[in-house]
Amino acid sequence: MGRIEINAALCKGCYLCIEACRKKHIEIDDRLNVQDVLPVRVIPGTECTACPRCAMVCPESAIEVFHD
């Protein structure tokens, strides 16, 4: 199994990662980040396979992926 770390401060809110994730592991946060956009966050309780499609599409390289 895997895990992602999102650097929410870098997130611009394009949400391409949400589209890329096959496990529906990512959603839009409800609090603005330092750039005044709603960043993405991990949905608690959902699964990550460390595939790493979300990180691949992130234009800000804001996502790092870990594998057990």
Place this chain on the structure above:
Amino acid sequence: METKVFARPKSLTDVTTHYCPGCGHGVVHRLVAEAIDHFGLRDNTVGVASAGCSVMMYKYFDVDTLEAAHGRALATATGIKRTHPDLTVFTYQGDGDLASIGLAETIHAANRGEKITAIFVNNAVYGMTGGQMAPTTLPGQKTSTTPAGRTKAREGSPLRMAEMLSQLDGVAFCQRVAVYDPDQIYEAREAIFRAFETQLEGLGFAFVEVLSACPTNMRMKPIDGQHWVEESMCKFYPLGTFKDDDA
């Protein structure tokens, strides 16, 4: 034991970019930085920026960078590489820069077989100036200077740079890729790695055309911009390897 399987490349600085949400530049930057990391080139590279949105790439790449005049990146890079052949030199150019105002510099650098890696980001529009027609704007595509859509009769057809350059003897590697989804981004990564390897092997000019979205100037949501690249751009600009001397 947990291992990091995807990390931010070391050759990228730790700042957020000025690029719009969903812009392809960020991904292409990362792929170039990954190549620089992979081949251990951080201490030995000079990147040449072009006029356009990516002119500020010096903020994002943790390597030496030089700002070239509009269209002249490959001439400027030639000056560096010829006098310092041990440096790894790459240009990072948009479609207006490489395919319009700098077409002569592009073709001649490629034809001379300059041992330079040229990263060409084709998003079919002038981004930084606000969405005017590019040399690669698609037939029928509306821009702020083709309000009724580009026509062959008035503006001519878009230039297919990868096909053109692959005809030149000096070009050792030439591929067109896209960055609209993870699989294509993986292909693009391979191509950019290969383009740096081509330079390191001294084979000749290495060219990667990257089809990329400019959602802001296409007046699209980020994800729709990616779909437009896949559905519209890839039809006119077929992906593939046009030349690989080492293959």
Place this chain on the structure above:
Amino acid sequence: MERCERKTLTMGNIAVAEGAIQAGCRAYFGYPITPQNEIPEYLSRRLPEVGGIFLQAESELASINMVLGASAAGTRVMTSSSGPGISLMQEGISFLAGSQLPAVIVNVMRCGPGLGGIKPTQADYFQATRGGGHGDYRTLVLAPNNVQEMFDFTVRAFELADKYRNPVLILADAILGQMKEPATLVPEYPPLDFDKTDWILNGAHQRPARNLRSMYLEDDDQEDLNYVLQRKYERMEQDEPLAEERWTEDAGLLVVAFGTSARVARAAVTQARNEGIRAGVFRPITLYPYPRAALRALGERIKRMLVVEMNCGQMLEDVLAIVPPDVEVRFHGRPGGGVPTPDEILEKIKES
């Protein structure tokens, strides 16, 4: 060995090219245009002999931007051209100035405007001394008037370019480029070298990454850059003005001319002196920074001046701005490839 023992009959363009070699220039990028083709032809053979790079570019646009790249990486680099080619290079010269990069650019002037012809001219004075391209910048400009100076000033140009991290122009013309004279192709002293290790782009090895650019979008950074440039130009204006004076001590009339015109003026003034006319010659060697103080001082006591140029009065504007208002300034110019004769100037001296 004494310099005078080593004189060889040399063409002006060759003197420039060999001067570059002797100054440590190790890269040349250029595009053919008459009347300066001997420079690239000579360097295409000579540069490889000393481990340098010669590349014929696809255009003057490409040439000057290749120069910019080589300069940013720390190489002493030169290009040369004429008229239309120098016009095309203005974009790159502006970028060099804005990015604070050294380079030597040789303009063997041909007459214009437009394509013009290959005859000599001094019509590019404005272009050379006012920056030439867009933006608030200056280039140092050296004006030789013989083959020896074509060599010496080229060597000096590389020193000045590195000293100020600024483009330096050699402003010659078709006569100076094409004529042959005895000249010593050995520098008067070993050319000065300048440490560039703290700014060049040579790979960020054991140091933070660097960037060289002319665009600053944030806050007042672009304005700040312009003030940095202006302070540099003030230092140039303080330290670098150079002029040659002949027979000025007792002169009642001063002929002001540079380059080829100054040579002809000197012949005319020699003749005038033989006829008992107390005339002198003031020849600016640096056209930017202009030797203002020296000319102003002469204007305090010499109240008649004759400006001679191979154009319709470009340096004339500087002279008028510099000399005291009670100096009577006359002008004799020949545009479009015309070269004044000594007799022609002598006649004007007599009229003045």
